Amino acid sequence: MNTLTIIVPCFNEADVLVDFISTVNLQTQELPLIKKYLLINDGSTDDTLDIMKNLSETFDNIFYLSFSRNFGKEAAILAGLEASDGDFVTIMDADLQDPPFLLTEMYKDMLEGQYDIVGCRRISRKGEPFIRSFLSRSFYWVINHLSHTEIPSGVRDFRLMTRQVVNEILRLTEVNRFSKGLLAWVGFKTKYLTYENIERKAGKTSWHFWQLISYSIDGIVNFSDAPLNFATLMGFISFIISMLLAAFYTFKTLIFGDPVQGFPTLITLLLLIGGIQLFALGIIGKYIGKIFLETKHRPIYIIKEKHLD
Missing domain, CATH: 1.10.287 (Helix Hairpins)
Incomplete structure (x- = not known):
């Protein structure tokens, strides 16, 4: 049977990590893949690492990497991709804003349509502050008008990828990484599933206003002159x-x-x-x-x- 590596970047996710694992297991019971979790501790200052260790001791399909400090989500995604070995790979946030039940549909669509990537995009931002939603929509409008690489509005890092796609992403060794852009740049046959916004299960986002602004500027600079x-x-x-x-x-x-x-x-x-x-x-x-x-x-x-x- 084919395997699925689930990469989970974590920064201070102690309140939701156990619930995340149980929810994914519950909602993907019909997924005909052997699941392996790869948890990335991105310099958390709470009990995230201890919970990862306990989970890896309890379940034989849960593994982890722990950084020496906080290097950012892009670094965590790269570390997960480099350590992954599944036939299929997905990236999920631990806050459960990425609906696990979609994994079964993503895998089904991938096989039926012979897609290389099946991603997810939010069609609404209900529950988010107005200014954050406005700036996010503005960013996608700007980058899609400035860059030759199209990045659909509302697209998430949450997507199912074949091993070939992962291998090609790993060939891109640049330090200044913008994963949404890199995944769009490599091409391949891609499909996006849409869903309504889901609020965090617990805790609060680690992305602050100026961090999002800086991340947006980096994305524009990385993919447009x-x-x-x-x-x-x-x-x-x-x-x-x-x-x-x-x-x-x-x-x-x-x-x-x-x-x-x-x-x-x-x-x-x-x-x-x-x-x-x-x-x-x-x-x-x-x-x-x-x-x-x-x-x-x-x-x-x-x-x-x-x-x-």
Whole structure:
């Protein structure tokens, strides 16, 4: 029988981890795959690691990796993919916002439609703060207009993948990882199932407002050079405006003898040009920073302890 590796990135999920395992087991009883859980402790500060150890001692299909510190969800996903050995692989959040009952339908659709990836996307964000939902929708709109890689709105990391897809993802060794984009970039025959938003079973999200903003910016920078083109365009527009203003004030002085008031004009032009320059430098600096991180060749994560097959 084929095997399924369930990768579960965990950061302070002590309140829900046991419930997650029991819920997945209960709702996937009809799934004709041998399930293996791979729990990734991403530097949790609560009892998450102790619970992982207890679960791995109790069940022979539960294994874990524990990082030396918090490296982020992207690092946890990568570690899980590298340690996985199942014929099929899925990524699930421990907070049960990824409905386990969909796994059976995902596997069925994968076989019937010969899909390589069957993912999930939320068609509503009921229960989320308005500003967070608005920014999320805005992010997908922006990135799909700037990038050649289409990322459907509301798509989750929760998806069922074949071993071939996982192997191709692991060939992408970049440090600055944006898994939703990488999974879309590799292509393959893909289908998305839709579902209504499900609130967390317990605890609270570890993603704060500015973390989400930073993650969104990283996603845009990683999959589009449009911001660089925009900076170039802004510089060109600034040059045209300055030439038009110079011609206008020269014409005005020569024809009407009306000298230009120097101070307000000078301040306005300095603020305009200076602001555009700083904005363009910020965009360029972001890309240079990404290059700097890539050239360091630091490990994406460090494993402190583990229990695998």
